[in-house]
Amino acid sequence: MSRKTGPPPGTARLVFREMTDEDLDAIAGLLGDPDVMRYYPRPKDRSEARGWIEWNQDLYRREGFGLWVIALRETGEFVGDCGLTPQEVEGTVDVEVGYHVRADLQGHGYATEAAAACRDHARDVLGIARLIAIIHPDNVPSQRVAEKIGLSHERDTVYATGPARVYAAWLR
Template sequence: MLPSPTSRLRFREMTPSDLDVMARLLGDPAVMEFYPRPKTRPEALAWIEWNQRNYRELGHGLWIVENHDGVFVGDCGLTWQRVNGQPRLEVGYHVVPEFQGRGLATEAAQACRNFAQDVLGAQELVAIIHPENLASRRVAEKLGMAQGPDDHGDSGPLEDAGPGRTVMAMEFPRPRP
């Protein structure tokens, strides 16, 4: 299953044929500014393979995001991440520079938030954000998230992320019986 299309965007599963666009996205220093480093082409292929495993095993992952003309915008979706040693469902998003600043990350993330709540029945959703990534934080806030305790890994500060990662979180209202 996929998130529902939005007024400007549609989703599809990643495939190995997406390697060129994903290598460009994940290898772009501007897109990956708040990661330890941009990803190599083999790492982009591993990213695609990881998401394909997630689709098979979990029914979700990061999906390719395109506009309705089929132009690649980025990726967005839901993956399980460890936050302070606990598994948490995270919404993640990356948008190519030429489409940044247009509200597309927010639009895609809202569709994924709705998928998490309505299709997966998730109780909560988080976004793990580098403390200096203000644009990503604004997307999380527009989803209805508020800052929770920072992530310091399973046993202390994360070596590659400095003192910790900002965790934005939201709980979904429980359905009435």
């Protein structure tokens, strides 16, 4: 059953929208960037970026949420993606907040701003009780984002891509 709600309303600096096929160049550039993907097994190629868009479009239909494109409110410039996805960790499915910001735009607080909006959307609109983030142990900047939006390190585990730290918070 779909809980179609659309993306969060946005923030002072960012807007959210669903990914479309027209985003392939931007998503391929983001997920193909070795700096952005340094904590993943490898950058994604164009075909995998297309699959990423299709996966999110399927999530929008099935769940009513997914990762959304984030763009600068003033100019519409592509910043990255951020949103909510169901993830299974050690046999339990939780909703994860995830985020990728272009390497040249990192360090400006966009990931924190977008992730906080997604956290609020998960709690206030979708009624999600628990939110997680699955983060590579060496990805300190992502861990800081999770902590800034109220998630705490819960445990270390092995995830599909290797070692991971699970950050979590009860939203209600």
